[in-house]
Amino acid sequence: MPGHVLKTSADYDGETSSLPRETVATEEDLTMQKYSGFGLLKHSLTHHENWQRVWRNPKPKKKYDVIIVGGGGHGLATAYYLAKVHNITNVAVVEKGYLGGGNTARNTTIVRSNYLWDEAALLYEHAMKLWEGMSQDLNYNVMFSQRGVLNLGHTLQDMRDIQRRVNANRLNGIDSEALDTQGVQEIVPILNCSANARYPILGASWQPRAGVARHDAVAWGYARAADAMGVDLIQQCEVNDIITEDGAAIGVSTKQHGTIYGDRIGCVVAGNSGVLAKMAGFHLPIESHPLQALVSEPIRPILDTVVMSNQVHGYISQSDKGDLVIGAGIDGYNGYGQRGSYATIEHTLQAIVEMFPMFSRVRMNRQWGGIVDTCPDACPIISDTPVENLFFNCGWGTGGFKATPGSGHVFAATLAKGEAHELAKPFSMFRFHNGALIDEHGAAGVAH
Amino acid sequence: MFYIYCPYCGEHREEEEFHPKGQAHLSRPADPDACSDEEWGNYLYFRDNPRGLHHEIWVHAIGCRKFFNATRDTQSYEILETYRMGDAPRVTHFTDKQKS
Numbered sequence: 001m002p003g004h005v006l007k008t009s010a011d012y013d014g015e016t017s018s019l020p021r022e023t024v025a026t027e028e029d030l031t032m033q034k035y036s037g038f039g040l041l042k043h044s045l046t047h048h049e050n051w052q053r054v055w056r057n058p059k060p061k062k063k064y065d066v067i068i069v070g071g072g073g074h075g076l077a078t079a080y081y082l083a084k085v086h087n088i089t090n091v092a093v094v095e096k097g098y099l100g101g102g103n104t105a106r107n108t109t110i111v112r113s114n115y116l117w118d119e120a121a122l123l124y125e126h127a128m129k130l131w132e133g134m135s136q137d138l139n140y141n142v143m144f145s146q147r148g149v150l151n152l153g154h155t156l157q158d159m160r161d162i163q164r165r166v167n168a169n170r171l172n173g174i175d176s177e178a179l180d181t182q183g184v185q186e187i188v189p190i191l192n193c194s195a196n197a198r199y200p201i202l203g204a205s206w207q208p209r210a211g212v213a214r215h216d217a218v219a220w221g222y223a224r225a226a227d228a229m230g231v232d233l234i235q236q237c238e239v240n241d242i243i244t245e246d247g248a249a250i251g252v253s254t255k256q257h258g259t260i261y262g263d264r265i266g267c268v269v270a271g272n273s274g275v276l277a278k279m280a281g282f283h284l285p286i287e288s289h290p291l292q293a294l295v296s297e298p299i300r301p302i303l304d305t306v307v308m309s310n311q312v313h314g315y316i317s318q319s320d321k322g323d324l325v326i327g328a329g330i331d332g333y334n335g336y337g338q339r340g341s342y343a344t345i346e347h348t349l350q351a352i353v354e355m356f357p358m359f360s361r362v363r364m365n366r367q368w369g370g371i372v373d374t375c376p377d378a379c380p381i382i383s384d385t386p387v388e389n390l391f392f393n394c395g396w397g398t399g400g401f402k403a404t405p406g407s408g409h410v411f412a413a414t415l416a417k418g419e420a421h422e423l424a425k426p427f428s429m430f431r432f433h434n435g436a437l438i439d440e441h442g443a444a445g446v447a448h
Numbered sequence: 449m450f451y452i453y454c455p456y457c458g459e460h461r462e463e464e465e466f467h468p469k470g471q472a473h474l475s476r477p478a479d480p481d482a483c484s485d486e487e488w489g490n491y492l493y494f495r496d497n498p499r500g501l502h503h504e505i506w507v508h509a510i511g512c513r514k515f516f517n518a519t520r521d522t523q524s525y526e527i528l529e530t531y532r533m534g535d536a537p538r539v540t541h542f543t544d545k546q547k548s
Contacts (some may be wrong), residue, residue: 343464
């Protein structure tokens with residue numbers, strides 16, 4: 001296009017460039033433009049070519065108050081709440097790839113808070129409440145859709161567990177109902193509720209406030225809002241060591257930008273938590289596994305809620321685009337490869353077809369894997385560590401997406417004060433020494 | 449899909465016949481009662497979880513039902529060896545070729 005010269009990254013980054021390494025911010029860049037329907041209309045007049053950059057791409061400073069390692073949903077949420085709630089804006093998020101490119105981009109986007117034990121239920125419900133106001137809070141449409149989640153029961157024991165969990169949820173103020181077969185059939189007419197099914201559906205727990213959200217938008221919304229408050233989002237910057245001095249962490253050594261110092265360091269790196277813990281010289285009670293998911297070709301709207309089954313082992317929802325979004329359990333072996341075995345996918349689809357025989361001829365479009373950090377008790381770790389000033393937020397395993405805002409909120413408080421937030425206290429990594437485990441294998445659901 | 453050599457059956461079989469059982473060569477403390485909470489917790493829950501070479505236990509569940517060990521790269525998923533319980537691994541570090 002004549003007269004329209006696109007700047008390449010070399011213009012900003014190259015040592016030879018006459019521009020300073022730090023990108024030149026214009027007046028307009030410094031204040032974040034508010035997204036609105038009117039803005040959409042206005043920008044349509046210029047063919048949407050003049051939208052403001054969503055976030056800066058700054059060069060890291062020498063030192064920060066807080067360094068967050070990992071630019072996924074949880075890390076970005078942590079940065080956002082550090083700036084917003086605790087007024088700590090001298091923060092860097094260091095990400096080896098691109099923002100929201102790990103499990104945030106790979107999950108099946110289910111959000112719910114119907115966990116059994118008080119500790120977990122309060123944490124996930126804390127997240128749920130933040131979800132409910134997130135789009136307004138971030139001025140970014142995260143497409144949070146409270147379409148309800150069904151957890152099916154197929155055996156008498158399933159139904160007893162469901163009843164117990166529903167009662168526990170209600171005591172904690174979480175919306176939860178136990179349904180019988182007919183109640184399930186009314187919500188999902190296409191579900192095979194025949195008594196002759198191999199694993200007949202006897203009922204379900206139903207959380208109406210649960211639902212799904214647009215996973216990428218969550219990362220981008222937090223990133224944009226954090227950046228606007230002055231947080232430096234540093235992508236393509238891989239941490240290869242955690243620098244300690246007298247048993248305290250003082251910074252991180254990075255492949256691309258050398259050493260970056262920080263008063264406190266928070267690691268939010270999911271599957272790679274074990275690798276970072278090793279750099280700092282300790283072990284975690286975590287193993288990294290591949291978790292696969294897949295989507296079908298887009299089809300017309302047919303499923304307006306989320307259906308999960310622990311027993312036949314699969315879960316499914318339909319995205320706004322029309323694809324069926326499907327997932328199940330982890331591959332049992334340790335793996336960092338972001339892929340798994342075909343046998344696992346086959347079992348997943350067997351479960352889906354058992355529940356929805358009419359989907360048997362739907363073709364699957366894409367399949368992928370993420371690396372999930374599973375804890376022995378299916379609960380996360382939000383904790384101080386044997387190294388002073390070094391904190392870990394990990395172990396979310398197969399169900400971290402739903403907790404993104406709550407996780408970030410309590411971890412920000414933990415980093416700001418240097419001690420665990422009230423809701424995070426039960427999730428210390430040292431519970432595996434004192435025995436105070438929170439066994440959520442039942443409510444953690446399909447994947448465990 | 450893995451194709452796994454069972455050191456007891458002496459055959460390669462498909463992954464679905466096997467189950468992974470976690471990190472190998474963990475030794476149970478000789479006297480659990482004498483352990484501190486930290487030592488016992490470390491034994492029960494804390495794992496190496498390496499990105500790279502991993503010695504792990506598998507069981508030939510739908511086969512001879514015996515447990516054995518494998519050395520596997522958790523990044524490429526390549527199985528470098530399988531060996532019987534009680535044996536020591538022969539592969540303990542990557543050769544230059546395996547690294548690439």
